[in-house]
Amino acid sequence: MEERKCFICQNFAEFTSSSQHRDNWCISCRICGRYEISLEAATEIRHVAPDQPYLLSWVTRAASERENPLTLVRSNLKELIDSIALPDSPLAVIDNLILYVSKKSKMADTPIELPVMDYPVAYAKSDREFIFLINKAIELGYLEKAGGYYRLGLEGWRRATELRKTRYDSNHAFVAMWFDKKTEKYREAVKAGISNAGYSPIIADEREFTGNIMDFVLARIRESKFVVADFTVAPEERVKFSGTDEPENAKTKKGTRGGVYYEAGFAKGLGLQVIHTCKKENMSINRLHFDVMQENTIFWTDDEIVQTTVRLDNERLYDSSPRNLSEKIYDRIIMILGRGNLKPLYKSTT
Known part of the structure; x- marks a missing residue:
């Protein structure tokens, strides 16, 4: 063990070599808490948020307080900073x-x-x-x-x-998405990622309710710790009203998911973390609204929703990159919120 300056806050901290990764340091800092960092990340860290060095201190200390120290690598530095919900006052x-x-x-x-x-x-x-x-x-x-x-x-x-x-103490996660047979695999992939992270996914059409659907939706969002919102665009359809062939009496169905935007915005207004997802296709990416294009979105493909297996941490020591959407969702949750208190409820598919 040796004492050197913390890579994040530049105050003195305790350094030990990682027992699992030869090129990593395990650091115990009075300000930033405990975290592990690769040599590549250590050289890059000063360039990630030069005007806001406290951002990484926030996220590493929060994870340390949850007894779930982060491992900082070059590829996740910007993602960690983008994941922070900045205090609005x-x-x-x-x-x-x-x-x-x-x-x-x-x-x-x-x-x-x-x-x-x-x-x-x-x-x-x-x-x-x-x-x-x-x-x-x-x-x-x-x-x-x-x-x-x-x-x-x-x-x-x-x-x-x-x-x-x-x-703050909720173990629920609300999922805002398009309800259709075409999204069944996405639904299962997201549920597996959330459940394996220790939270209970809430999808509106899977719950019983009385009264107005939006009253139910907004109440469930209020009860949630975070929201997963999928901004994938559905192919548009022009549907005519019965009894007329006039085009002005037709309406467009599907397309951009206005409900998802509304629910994500409502959650943001409550100060909740919103994890954005979107299918990696031009039709969806090109129609993301300017206000959400700046968000750190998890893009997914059809191949990434076939399997919903979330590997254990010790199974990812030498291959930590996520293999499917479930692992992408799981990683993001663990990174910004920490593990929940619930046991997985949904079986993974392989």
């Missing part, structure tokens, strides 16, 4: 802080330390911003200071309870 950062304190508090009256080096746990950009937001949380009644330690106040416990009731 200081209040969102304070929410992260409240959840962290509530998780670390073993007893309600026992205060915990909040060292300035812990700023990534709240998705703060620096130790200075972290201190500022701690003071604001105290002003809001969320935190109480006890000497050099902190504990949740009554309002903090109330807020933590509200947050945990929604997306």
Whole structure:
């Protein structure tokens, strides 16, 4: 073991050689947490987000807190950064802080330390911003200071309870997609990826409900930890209304999936992670709306939805690249959200 500067935050950290990959380092950093990194990634890392070095600190620390340290390789650096749901306001950062304190508090009256080096746990950009937001949380009644330690106040416990009731402790994942016989293989592939990551996939046409379908859909999205949205375009059809041959009385069916855009946008507005997928074909890619073209989309082919096997981590030591859509979905979930608490519900096909 030796002490050198962390490749991400440039603070001193402990380095050990990886036991599984000869050219990798295992790093334990007080700021970024525990992570593994390849030599190629280490040389590339400074060029990925030169103006926002804290982004990788956020994602590696979050994975470390979940006891699921990341392995950084050259090919996934940009994907990791693109996967981050940036806090949309200081209040969102304070929410992260409240959840962290509530998780670390073993007893309600026992205060915990909040060292300035812990700023990534709240998705703060620096130790200075972290201190500022701690003071604001105290002003809001969320935190109480006890000497050099902190504990949740009554309002903090109330807020933590509200947050945990929604997306933060959910094991559900909503799937927004086109319902058709042509998408049955896609459906099974996505369900296998989500289930193997420890979450329960929710697809609207597989659930019983009463009342308005959109009330049901929006309620299920609110209960989910994340959303998988498929933006594949369906071949358009012109359908005439009965009793008339006038073209102006015809309507276009299928095509771009407006419902998927609506549901993905609703989830984004709630602050949920949305994993974008799309079939790798010109008809679908060329019709992606400008607003979603910038997203880190998982593109898939028909060959990648034939099999839904998700290999175990120890089966991918020497071939870690995903072999099918199920593994692509699984990898993205584990990378940005960590493993859920459920056992796989759907059998893989080989």
